[in-house]
Amino acid sequence: MEKTYYNAEDLKKFADIGDYQKEMADKFFDWYGEVFNDGALSGKEKGLIALAVAHVVQCPYCIDAYTTDCLRNGYSEQQMMEAVHVGAAIKGGAILAHSVQMMNKVKNLTL
DSSP states (O other): OOOOSSOGGGGGGGGGGGSSOHHHHHHHHHHHHHHTSSSSSOHHHHHHHHHHHHHHTTOHHHHHHHHHHHHHTTOOHHHHHHHHHHHHHHHHHHHHHTHHHHHHHHHHHHO
16 A cells, blocks of 8 residues: 555545534535536536645645546546646745745845
């Protein structure tokens, strides 16, 4: 068995988040399900977006789930990796955009 930093079997326990607060979990799952229904974007498209976001927020459970979802929906490895690169570019850009705060502080302290 492959060693990982997390227990992949825990993904199967996601529905158990309602064990200690059923009402809130039910509301979350209702909302979550609605989000992934076809709308202006198809559920298939939303799965690819979710794969990119899963990488940005670095959730190994979400990466597993949405990799499986994307493969099941016919996305190629190249399409999935391109989506991951889009997420990485946005995350990198956000970090660099926030460097303006550091530059403002440096200018304020050194002038």
